[in-house]
Amino acid sequence: MSEQTHQTDYEVLVVGAGFSGLYAVYRFREAGLTVQGFERAEDVGGVWHWNRYPGAKCDSESIYYNFTFSEDLYRKWTWSSRFASQKEILSYLHFVAEELDVKKHFQFQREVVAAFYDDVNELWKVHFSDDVTVTAKYFIAATGCLSKANVPPISGIDQFEGEWYHTGDWPIEEVDFKDQDVAVIGTGSSGVQAIPVIAKEAKSLTVFQRTPQYAVPANNYVYEHDYIDSVKNDRSSIRELMYSTRLGMPTDRREVSALDETKEQREAVYENAWTKGGFVFPTAYNDLLISEESNATAASFIRNKIRSTVQDEDVAEQLCPEYYYAAKRPIFDSGYYETFNQPHVTLVDVKQEPIEVLTKTGIQTTKTLYDFDKIVFATGYDGITGSLFKMNIHGRNGQSLQEHWQNGEAVQTYLGVATNDFPNFFMITGPQSPSVLMNMPVAIEQHVDFITDLILNTREKGSTNIEVVQAAVSNWSKECKTIADYTLYVKTDSWYTGTNIENRKSRFPIFVGGFPMFKQICDQVIQNEFEGFVVS
Template sequence: MLDATSTPKQPERNPVPAQIDALVIGAGVAGLYQLHQLRGMGLKVHGVDTATDVGGTWYWNRYPGAKFDSEAYIYQYLFDEDLYKDWTWSERFPGQREIERWMHYVADRLDLRRDISFSTTITRATYDEDIGRWTVETDKGETIDARYLIGCTGMLSAPLEDRFPGQASFKGKIVHTARYPKEGLELEGKRVAVIGTGATGIQVIQTIAPEVEKLTVFVRTPQYVLPMKNPKYGPAEAAWYKDRFQELKSNIPRTFTGFEYDFKNKWADLSPEQRRAVLEDIHADGSLKLWLASFAEIFFDETVSEEVSEFVREKMRARLKDERLIDVLVPKPGDYGFGTHRVPLETQYLETYLRDNVEAVSVRDNPIAEIVPEGVKLQDGTVHEVDTIIMAVGFDAGSGALARIDIAGRDGVKLAEEWGKDIRTTLGLMKHGFPNLFMTGAPLAPSAALCNMTTCLQQQTEWITNCIRDLHQSGSDVIEPTQEGEDAWVRHHDETADATLIAKTNSWYTGSNVPGKPRRVLSYTGGVGTYRQKCDEMAASGYPAFAMSNASAQQQA
């Protein structure tokens, strides 16, 4: 049995085979499982990753305080009971190092590294319509001929690094949280700036405040936050969740958000006193339950949204007490509703601002103008002098990672150009005009934002695997969404999303954090269980939204 203290093996770089059945881009949660499944089908499959080892998100995001905010025992693979039970977590919400060790455990247990090329970046992929195959190029000068190209590149893996003018002029160290150095940064006794107060920024801020000389936090959009309760796990707790494997495997994939809990209360059925009791009870759980399992009406009904939002604001104000801090750090009525942005869990985050060495600087009405050699300059000319800048400024979510690869489909159509005009997919799994290109964590599926990631990534990779198997059994080797099929999914997605308050909010959920990005709710909002059902129905009915053909037979003819 392995646990959080196990030491991982060190990988070696394997060359990419010149001709394969399937190339998997990414060695995170989705990529590892996808590789395992396709290899089990007997396909010649290979994985590549820019990183030096497995982990995906949990390789790159090694900033101070990085940790789960999904309970560890549900953020796991559920396809193998022994794989699940032979790993033991140390606490409810473990940190990055422990999570990375878990992913090493998975890679070693399934013997995946022998079919992965690390330190390898895909630079270009071109579809050849005559033979129905992809020609893929790497930064190592390799060329791969693959029947299927599968992007397991992550939904938050394209960091917005070049965010402000003048960054190159800064005399100190400047890093994005998603590219935090393995060796860490020496912060003790330093003047440190953190730009951004989303989930990542919050974890950094609450962690580094005690060690730095001065911490200056630049706050643009105040966040609703929930306190985390993170008990340690001993043998009794481990036995408790491991004994629930079959229950979790059955229930988690069918809930609204892919967590173990779900919405059970209806606002209209309860009195004001009963609603308050529900909110208090769930708030005390110390998890994301208030967001994901209190009242579903918070996503649709502005009155309910405001009442629950005020409940959370009240809790935050009570902890801060200071009126100036409340003004800077607590969302105001009319800003946006609780749950329409990503909700962070935190540990004494608000109390961090009560420290003498921490300053919150509002840049809502006085934005950052540029980075200067001495530090951060605001629009009014004020310069905050610092030694280190930590950028927690987010990502080009959903579409960003694949769009940064030069991918050309039929007739040379570029994926980046297509998504630059309109963010469209079919089921968040494929894109019209790009045959045999599958994707996970992409736009218009729950995995783009509104799902416990392992839940949805397992479902998507399993669908892809079954689709390829069905394709072969039908005598075909090429599959592509039809224009009509894609139009139908986009219409359904938009009708579902536009009924929510998420669609009315500016955030990375709608792509509004990236200048020029077409606006669309990136994540399917109809629920994880519903999405799974629709994907299953698509397969069971013979893939009516897709066209299948046999390029090999046509070539021989």
């Protein structure tokens, strides 16, 4: 390969084979670009390949948690229940890969260890763990927002002689908890889903909780055939609804403040939402994430539900959160609180009894040595930026993305798809996009279409190089912060703010304005000849 002629192995290089990667490779291929996808796993699936932990389910309703760009694809697949399991979602992604015939454009078990922008030859050099380097004009991160597992820095983890797992990196082989003494560390979404399932098998289960959670019933149920048929026959209307709602999926959100109704009316609304389950509860009123007073009504309702469900009063109080409801990721459960009524299940509050070290036989806290056969880390992810930093990406003049964004504490992008000084590098549902605050497949379709159209528009102008204007990045970042500062999100520590990662200062790199507003802004950028981007 002659660098003087600016030759590359591919026009577009895509990293990741989940929802983002599959659609990106398909869309770029259909646009006539030479594209190659790379995935560190042995097959497609992205986060759903790794998240095989017991009880793993999606919290978006399944009829909306799929691609809608193709009517043929939409009609051919049938979901079994309201909230799909990991296994079913993984099957869906395999189905999509086959139907779109994109697997032949992927190389599997190929992990990116570094990527450098070559200023002289204006191309990306991407290095893999097998010491192979691949070049491309466009470098696309389809790595998702939650793909870098966060294993807390607890000393002694290497000396534990039992088996330990992380919910975000679960083995393909089924894990047997029968007749085992098991610990689960963490009570976020994956912990809340896994704990009731593990409790059914384990001889004993000890849950180590740092922060209690507001969990609302999922109320999962099997779909009727007639309902599924009606959904398949109404794809266009459903797609229009998905693209016109804040969350990227239809909800029963009531455009009224919680303070505009009496206590009795609110209790009836919350009770109805609790019974329906899922996102009906967090969208019961339109100001739960804006007004502290409104939020307090929802939080109080859930705490009362916890107290009426958990029989041990002390345990119930330990399970009651005190922060703002839904300012962390809303969690939908299936029997989580009821699990603590079982005699073989124990709750340990690590704020009162911190973990000191893992020993050969288990966990030593400041008060007790607990012996375990297996330990499950349900400690979440280094969200939003972790999967990007993991690839060790360097832009102009060799500056790393970590340096550019001050290790995640000063994230700045334009529309969540690009950042300055990293030419021809694009992120799908990247920082400062709506991403994790909405139904991801909708965001992914919109992002991939935007990036594809941007590249094609640039090529029509006789160029291949795309950069972002610094002012566009600064203005977009200010806009994101201005909107977020009106909400309770920024007043609550969570993986949204990055404070689940040790020694990281709080930041909130998500666009809170809702998907319709975001799409309208992107459409305006397109109409203005991709304002904010420059080609050379």
